[in-house]
Amino acid sequence: MRSVQNMAEELGLGKVFVSWAVEPEMKEGRILSETEIIVRVKKGDKEAYQVIVNRYMKRAYYIALGFVRNSQDALDISQEAFIRAFRKLKKFDTQRPFFPWFYQLIKNLCIDYLKRRGQRDEIPLNGVRIMRTEKEDREMKEVLWKGINSLTFEQKEVILLRYFQQCSYNEIADIMEIPVGTVMSSLYYAKKRLKKNVEKYLS
Amino acid sequence: MDHKRIKELIASYYDQELEKEQKRIVEEHLEECSECREEFEGMEKFEEVMSKMEFKKPSKEVWQLYWSSVYNRLERRIGWTLLSIGAIILIFFGGYKAVEGIILDPTIPFLLKVGILTLLGGGVVMLVSLIRERLFVRKRERYKEVEK
Numbered sequence: 001m002r003s004v005q006n007m008a009e010e011l012g013l014g015k016v017f018v019s020w021a022v023e024p025e026m027k028e029g030r031i032l033s034e035t036e037i038i039v040r041v042k043k044g045d046k047e048a049y050q051v052i053v054n055r056y057m058k059r060a061y062y063i064a065l066g067f068v069r070n071s072q073d074a075l076d077i078s079q080e081a082f083i084r085a086f087r088k089l090k091k092f093d094t095q096r097p098f099f100p101w102f103y104q105l106i107k108n109l110c111i112d113y114l115k116r117r118g119q120r121d122e123i124p125l126n127g128v129r130i131m132r133t134e135k136e137d138r139e140m141k142e143v144l145w146k147g148i149n150s151l152t153f154e155q156k157e158v159i160l161l162r163y164f165q166q167c168s169y170n171e172i173a174d175i176m177e178i179p180v181g182t183v184m185s186s187l188y189y190a191k192k193r194l195k196k197n198v199e200k201y202l203s
Numbered sequence: 204m205d206h207k208r209i210k211e212l213i214a215s216y217y218d219q220e221l222e223k224e225q226k227r228i229v230e231e232h233l234e235e236c237s238e239c240r241e242e243f244e245g246m247e248k249f250e251e252v253m254s255k256m257e258f259k260k261p262s263k264e265v266w267q268l269y270w271s272s273v274y275n276r277l278e279r280r281i282g283w284t285l286l287s288i289g290a291i292i293l294i295f296f297g298g299y300k301a302v303e304g305i306i307l308d309p310t311i312p313f314l315l316k317v318g319i320l321t322l323l324g325g326g327v328v329m330l331v332s333l334i335r336e337r338l339f340v341r342k343r344e345r346y347k348e349v350e351k
Contacts, residue, residue: 046277050270057269062258071261082273083280125256144256162218163253169220188214195249202248 038094041086053082056099059165060106066160067110069149077113081106100175107157140201147197155190158183206239213243217250298323 032040032051040048060081065074085102092101125141148159157176161167169187173180195202212229215221221229233240302323305316 046274050274053270053273057266061261061265065258071259075261075265079269079273079276083277086277125258140252141256144252163256164258169215169218184215184220185211187218188211191214191246191249192210194253195245198249198252199245202245202252 034098035094038089038092038098042089042092042094049086052098056102057082059099060102062164063103063106063160064110066156066164067107068113073113073117077109078106081109084109097174100177103175104177136201140198143201144194144198147194151190151193154178155186155193158186159190159194162187209236209239210242213239213246216243217246 034052037048037051041052057078060078061074064077064081065071068074068077081102085105088105092098125145148156151159154176158172161172161175167175169180169183172183176183209229209232212221212225216226216229229243233243302320305311305319
């Protein structure tokens, strides 16, 4: 039986463009662990890297969006992070989990970007449907987003990870490489400030 | 237990991160402290709002084309690196040949030879210095100003 890949190659389509249709993960009849996939990537296996990219692309995009506040730049930065990660993976210790390492990389790219370009602000928030009118909803979203951006960098990180990545305290601690106690107190101060900002909408 | 600590626990209450014992402490405290009760109720509304928040989703095509975009950029980057290395080798070879030619050419006056070679030497020193600054100094200074 011909595979999708073979058919595509016969049609003259590049290997790349259809390869998201196959699952390298399942290639040898079993699911590879992340460490095994990373080991393959380190040897230069781009198809294995596709698995990693597909797995983390959404998280990468939304993390960048939280920092740079602009969807086009967030997409660009998240892709750049995957390109840099691919090249830096050679030095990566496979005993460590991939995502916290990758998070630091993407965060640094965002910091560089913010220093270089200043800010092109959007309000990238969705989903508030608790106010009576749409105008009030929009207003609150703006206040909240401004509030998030006025937090210290660490507070902003914990808020973004907690509410927009749905991470647990332990996960946040791993990703940010800080103790769980610090996560808890950072979140406390951040929530306190944000709550104060949106207080009039809550009553 | 002091108020600040209780308030910290209250802030974590809706994150489902408290242990049984901590939950019990909060609940007991709330029964006797109206200030903290108010804080608790406010937090509930705040959490409700925050849990409804999400980022705007990009179109589906963004995810479908994501990998091919990363792959193409990666490939182009490799091409670009090879091109740069090739260009550097050719420039150095050309430069070497030119210098050799100038030194060996008996028709060029001695002073002109010295002038041209000094000029080239200065250029090379400046280029190397610039590259070194780019590679090392910037790397070290990078995240100094970041607020932690």
